[in-house]
Amino acid sequence: MAKLKSASELKKYRQDILAGRDPDRPCVTICLGTGCLACGGEQVHQAFIDEIARQGLEDRVDVRRTGCHGFCERGPLVVVFPREICYLKVTAADVPEIVAETLVHDRIVERLVYRGDDGKKVVHENQIPFYRHQSRVILGANRLIDPNRIEDYIALGGYSALAKSLFVMTPEEVLDEVKRSGLRGRGGAGFPTGKKWETTRDAHGETKYVVVNADEGDPGAYMNRSVLEGNPHSVIEGLIIGAYAIGARHGYVYVRQEYPLAVANLTVALEQARDLGLLGDNILGSDFCFDVAIHRGAGAFVSGESSALMAAIEGRVGEPRPKYVRTAVSGLWGKPTNLNNVETWANVPAIINRGAAWFGSIGTAGSKGTKIFSLVGKVRNTGLVEVPMGTTLRQIIYDIGGGISSGKEFKAVQTGGPSGGCLPAEHLDLPVDFEALDRAGSMMGSGGMIVMDADTCMVDTARYFIQFLSEESCGKCVPCREGLKRMLRILTGICAGRGRPGDIELLEELGEVMSEASLCALGTTAANPLLSTLRYFRGEYEAHIKEKRCPAGACKELIRYYIVPEKCQACLICARSCPAAAISGEKGQVHVIDQSKCTKCGVCLEVCPPRFAAVAKFSGKPVPAPVAAGTRIQGRK
Amino acid sequence: METIQLEIDGKKVEAERGTTLLQAARKAGVEIPTLCHDDRLAPFGACRLCLVEIDRGGRKRLVASCAYEVEDGLVVKTVTEKIVRIRRMIVELLLAEATTGPLEVLAGKYGLKGSRFKGDEPACFLCGLCVRYCAEVKKKDITCFIGRGIGREVAFPSDLARSACPLCRECLPLCPSGAWYSLYLKGYEGMPEETGPRQGA
Numbered sequence: 001m002a003k004l005k006s007a008s009e010l011k012k013y014r015q016d017i018l019a020g021r022d023p024d025r026p027c028v029t030i031c032l033g034t035g036c037l038a039c040g041g042e043q044v045h046q047a048f049i050d051e052i053a054r055q056g057l058e059d060r061v062d063v064r065r066t067g068c069h070g071f072c073e074r075g076p077l078v079v080v081f082p083r084e085i086c087y088l089k090v091t092a093a094d095v096p097e098i099v100a101e102t103l104v105h106d107r108i109v110e111r112l113v114y115r116g117d118d119g120k121k122v123v124h125e126n127q128i129p130f131y132r133h134q135s136r137v138i139l140g141a142n143r144l145i146d147p148n149r150i151e152d153y154i155a156l157g158g159y160s161a162l163a164k165s166l167f168v169m170t171p172e173e174v175l176d177e178v179k180r181s182g183l184r185g186r187g188g189a190g191f192p193t194g195k196k197w198e199t200t201r202d203a204h205g206e207t208k209y210v211v212v213n214a215d216e217g218d219p220g221a222y223m224n225r226s227v228l229e230g231n232p233h234s235v236i237e238g239l240i241i242g243a244y245a246i247g248a249r250h251g252y253v254y255v256r257q258e259y260p261l262a263v264a265n266l267t268v269a270l271e272q273a274r275d276l277g278l279l280g281d282n283i284l285g286s287d288f289c290f291d292v293a294i295h296r297g298a299g300a301f302v303s304g305e306s307s308a309l310m311a312a313i314e315g316r317v318g319e320p321r322p323k324y325v326r327t328a329v330s331g332l333w334g335k336p337t338n339l340n341n342v343e344t345w346a347n348v349p350a351i352i353n354r355g356a357a358w359f360g361s362i363g364t365a366g367s368k369g370t371k372i373f374s375l376v377g378k379v380r381n382t383g384l385v386e387v388p389m390g391t392t393l394r395q396i397i398y399d400i401g402g403g404i405s406s407g408k409e410f411k412a413v414q415t416g417g418p419s420g421g422c423l424p425a426e427h428l429d430l431p432v433d434f435e436a437l438d439r440a441g442s443m444m445g446s447g448g449m450i451v452m453d454a455d456t457c458m459v460d461t462a463r464y465f466i467q468f469l470s471e472e473s474c475g476k477c478v479p480c481r482e483g484l485k486r487m488l489r490i491l492t493g494i495c496a497g498r499g500r501p502g503d504i505e506l507l508e509e510l511g512e513v514m515s516e517a518s519l520c521a522l523g524t525t526a527a528n529p530l531l532s533t534l535r536y537f538r539g540e541y542e543a544h545i546k547e548k549r550c551p552a553g554a555c556k557e558l559i560r561y562y563i564v565p566e567k568c569q570a571c572l573i574c575a576r577s578c579p580a581a582a583i584s585g586e587k588g589q590v591h592v593i594d595q596s597k598c599t600k601c602g603v604c605l606e607v608c609p610p611r612f613a614a615v616a617k618f619s620g621k622p623v624p625a626p627v628a629a630g631t632r633i634q635g636r637k
Numbered sequence: 638m639e640t641i642q643l644e645i646d647g648k649k650v651e652a653e654r655g656t657t658l659l660q661a662a663r664k665a666g667v668e669i670p671t672l673c674h675d676d677r678l679a680p681f682g683a684c685r686l687c688l689v690e691i692d693r694g695g696r697k698r699l700v701a702s703c704a705y706e707v708e709d710g711l712v713v714k715t716v717t718e719k720i721v722r723i724r725r726m727i728v729e730l731l732l733a734e735a736t737t738g739p740l741e742v743l744a745g746k747y748g749l750k751g752s753r754f755k756g757d758e759p760a761c762f763l764c765g766l767c768v769r770y771c772a773e774v775k776k777k778d779i780t781c782f783i784g785r786g787i788g789r790e791v792a793f794p795s796d797l798a799r800s801a802c803p804l805c806r807e808c809l810p811l812c813p814s815g816a817w818y819s820l821y822l823k824g825y826e827g828m829p830e831e832t833g834p835r836q837g838a
Contacts, residue, residue, distance in 0.1 A: 475788070518685070
């Protein structure tokens with residue numbers, strides 16, 4: 001492929017691609033994001049290739065591999081164009097039927113389409129409630145693009161924002177557009193992107209760098225991975241435009257080693273962009289030269305921190321530095337360096353193409369545009385959700401997420417990853433933007449959202465995040481390292497029933513010092529999971545400490561299982577299922593749990609037939625003494 | 638070298654541009670506690686004991702004085718209620734790890750009789766003085782940090798590095814926790830007398 005040497009050559013190239021495509025030609029797209037791959041997406045893809053060949057349809061049907069569509073709960077996802085028929089949880093065994101029915105006879109395979117609670121079937125992907133309530137500015141293109149084919153991206157107008165920037169706008173105008181759009185960093189802190197760019201642009205020095213932060217490490221969060229895997233060119237195009245505005249000639253993508261598919265797709269995308277003259281010397285025939293290298297992270301969460309990330313790229317240990325000078329002024333090798341998150345960069349082409357006013361019309365007063373959240377936990381529709389800023393937690397969790405999966409009561413939603421916090425039901429109508437989440441004691445973070453129900457213990461949740469951070473902190477400064485160590489010990493003690501009066505106050509004291517004195521943002525926010533759960537769920541801490549009771553019934557060392565003698569029907573089901581052989585009993589004899597052998601796995605409670613409901617979970621009160629051995633006769637009704 | 642003026646604890650102080658708040662304070666006779674600082678080494682900012690409050694146009698924040706460079710007209714307070722509270726907690730956290738000379742002095746200064754945290758055995762503070770002195774002054778890199786988070790420790794990265802140790806023993810007196818000496822000796826266990834460190838060095 002010859003390099004494109006001007007904006008009009010890019011335009012012509014796009015027209016040629018479109019001219020060679022028949023919009024009415026059937027195309028099967030299979031989601032092959034990491035989530036769907038894990039559910040057997042690759043086998044589904046191969047089955048389509050084989051079946052289409054077997055039926056001799058190769059000349060009439062296209063098959064496209066795409067990145068993540070977002071509805072991961074129901075993967076592997078298959079969408080058949082042009083009618084956009086969406087099939088859910090497709091297996092390789094379903095493929096011959098889809099080919100025969102949908103591709104040959106243009107009929108719908110009813111059993112594979114979405115069915116709502118009201119029993120109504122929804123055929124089209126966009127009409128499924130999960131998608132219908134979203135605004136997919138960034139993620140929307142994923143289902144239309146094979147990330148390994150730059151033509152797919154260009155067919156959708158890809159790289160036209162770059163051409164516009166290079167040939168219609170000055171770097172100052174590009175910068176001004178981004179500033180006026182109100183775009184703020186999607187990586188966590190929400191710093192105004194245009195202002196950051198300007199600082200690097202105005203910083204002293206000839207050599208400058210632009211960097212993509214793809215070190216996404218929050219537990220349960222995978223929106224950056226899905227953008228990089230599914231639409232790598234959107235990030236690359238944003239990065240090139242940013243480099244043009246800032247005056248950088250070199251860029252890096254710092255991506256975690258744990259994202260092999262993102263690395264692979266990004267590598268291919270960079271090669272294809274270079275081949276077309278969209279990267280390298282004299283981009284699109286202009287004077288502007290810029291290229292990008294991939295740096296794979298070695299698996300440290302703390303390397304997402306800007307100065308640690310840059311140390312890692314330089315080949316040093318990924319640890320935050322103590323210097324009080326911003327990386328925008330002195331970053332990589334002491335040169336001005338602009339670091340933005342994957343999602344931030346991916347917003348840039350849309351802003352250039354559609355304008356700052358359009359972008360500013362989405363969202364709230366202080367937070368513009370859309371935000372991608374990874375909605376996980378005890379919610380029915382787990383997946384990636386993109387909504388305008390200001391959408392309420394209730395809309396996200398209930399309208400899009402479909403509510404609580406267990407059918408139990410909503411208890412809290414954890415936002416912002418390990419640095420964020422847990423918000424209770426009273427905040428469900430909170431409009432989600434940077435300020436509102438901050439005020440409520442949590443944060444936007446990079447967009448993780450973990451939904452918790454009545455069975456989730458908030459002390460244990462805090463303990464989990466504190467443990468995560470104690471392992472992922474760099475361990476350099478005393479407040480963060482020693483503070484987390486002590487916090488973890490105290491929280492582990494509370495969960496195990498060893499909590500003492502004064503623990504809560506000591507935790508608060510520790511949390512305060514960590515927030516005030518730590519070296520980097522990991523440490524200053526590390527106490528948030530603790531402080532926010534204390535703020536909203538202090539009663540749960542007190543119950544653990546004073547009554548040795550876990551209100552959620554989740555902390556193993558504070559619960560006991562007990563078979564209620566009056567209810568037990570001596571059916572032996574629980575006794576046979578108990579993996580610890582802790583249940584004694586025989587036909588006609590009330591079953592008894594030996595508390596010294598019980599591992600609190602809860603299997604007995606699960607298997608006891610609901611019509612008997614003889615197994616009870618106790619917390620905070622002693623288990624009644626077992627019925628004397630000689631009087632265990634069960635009088636079956 | 639350009640001289641600038643700032644205020645530390647109410648005193649007008651002159652300092653050279655490019656120096657740190659800690660240097661300026663010490664020159665002016667204002668004592669700021671530190672455990673990980675050494676004038677010969679680059680600022681590390683790990684112990685956080687040297688935090689001070691700076692005031693720029695009414696905006697106050699805490700910074701590590703060992704790493705923050707002096708600015709013209711800056712108003713600095715080295716002791717506030719908050720700072721004392723932070724230093725007390727840091728000393729208390731470290732007291733659970735070890736009770737050595739410098740820490741005992743600090744414990745006395747902040748009125749600490751012991752720690753509410755229980756320690757296991759005398760442990761390294763991870764101030765990195767030994768590691769950084771070897772790397773920055775001796776240019777040897779015989780030791781390094783390994784692991785991260787609460788699993789971080791000081792260790793010999795390899796036998797090769799250890800065998801390259803010039804046995805200058807200059808790192809030994811730098812250690813504020815006393816943990817380095819035993820680790821150092823352990824690192825040379827079984828080595829011939831003439832190549833190992835002298836006892837009681």
